[in-house]
């Protein structure tokens with residue numbers, strides 16, 4: 001990948017809050033940069049928690065539709081009986097309870113993007129109608145004979161392999177091919193372990209800032225322990241674990257032993273999974289911590305439920321997850337090309353390979369990049385994009401935050417947009 005392209009990718013990451021140094025992710029962003037301006041439909045696949053929604057939002061924000069809405073619809077969460085009318089709308093009296101005409105999500109997203117999450121769960125009856133919308137760019141409200149033209153970019157996501165759903169007859173093959181033209185395949189976290197320390201730093205700093213915590217720090221070995229874990233729940237799981245660690249271990253220098261206390265015992269390092277881990281804590285302390293942890297996980301569940309309820313309106317909050325976060329990855333645009341041995345699932349490695357890989361990893365300093373000196377202009381650019389993201393692209397608020405005039409901000413953005421082209 002040439003340097004210019006990599007620079008564009010890093011700049012995209014900073015603008016859209018995507019933390020990664022993985023070449024797999026860089027390649028995906030490269031594709032997004034190619035297609036963002038077009039109207040082509042996109043299918044995002046990846047295990048749960050890999051960032052499908054983050055990428056859908058970034059794709060929308062990078063498109064010419066960014067000033068219009070992105071409407072997120074979870075196809076698995078809406079009962080089959082009402083999904084069609086939710087998507088395409090209905091006329092008054094078209095079914096019992098349809099007291100007034102109602103616009104569907106496609107019409108609400110006109111001019112913008114519709115994000116169809118868990119598309120694999122869309123019932124076959126709705127798939128037929130959806131395929132027709134894709135082909136004709138028209139929708140028909142339930143109970144209406146008349147079609148309505150719509151201009152909507154379609155982004156679909158799934159964490160179940162659609163090929164399998166097709167083979168089982170649960171997903172239409174023609175629809176699959178129609179959606180599959182551009183596919184962004186998000187790799188699981190265990191295939192991009194080099195992202196783990198970066199994400200870890202990002203989450204720790206965010207939680208510390210949000211909760212006014214003076215976090216002591218983590219040893220290099222603790223980062224390695226994080227990198228060795230399988231993260232079946234991907235970035236979401238990492239985020240939850242680090243939230244607990246940041247809050248509960250604020251006064252300790254976090255070691256691998258401490259990290260392991262926060263990981264499900266049956267999934268850590270298979271060779272010593274059965275050994276009891278000495279925590280050095282009294283039963284009372286241990287019990288108190290379990291209760292704290294349950295409270296924390298309850299808190300994050302409540303936060304998720306809250307965001308689901310907000311999404312009932314089905315509009316992804318433009319502020320995303322990063323609204324209150326400080327961004328300790330301001331060195332992102334400066335990241336070197338990847339130099340870590342990655343992307344081989346650990347089960348395929350020999351013991352020797354594993355040892356040499358770990359040695360390589362331990363030569364990798366998590367903080368060394370942060371000590372690099374960066375050109376002032378780059379720092380300014382990062383802060384500008386950060387302020388824009390935090391203020392949901394509100395230039396007036398962003399300029400206040402930055403302590404510059406709105407006109408200077410406009411001029412800068414204009415300059416960056418020209419240079420990024």
Ligand SMILES: Nc1ncnc2c1ncn2[C@@H]1O[C@H](COP(=O)(O)OP(=O)(O)OP(=O)(O)O)[C@@H](O)[C@H]1O
Nearest residue numbers: 018019047048049050051052053054159235236321
């Ligand atoms: N590259 C990334 N940088 C920063 N945060 C990320 C990144 N990828 C994911 N996240 C965070 O991880 C969490 C899970 O991401 P997201 O909701 O987009 O996953 P998903 O693939 O849609 O999951 P699911 O299939 O369960 O819906 C979110 O809090 C998101 O902000």
Ligand SMILES: [Mg+2]
Nearest residue numbers: 049052053117
């Ligand atoms: Mg999702």
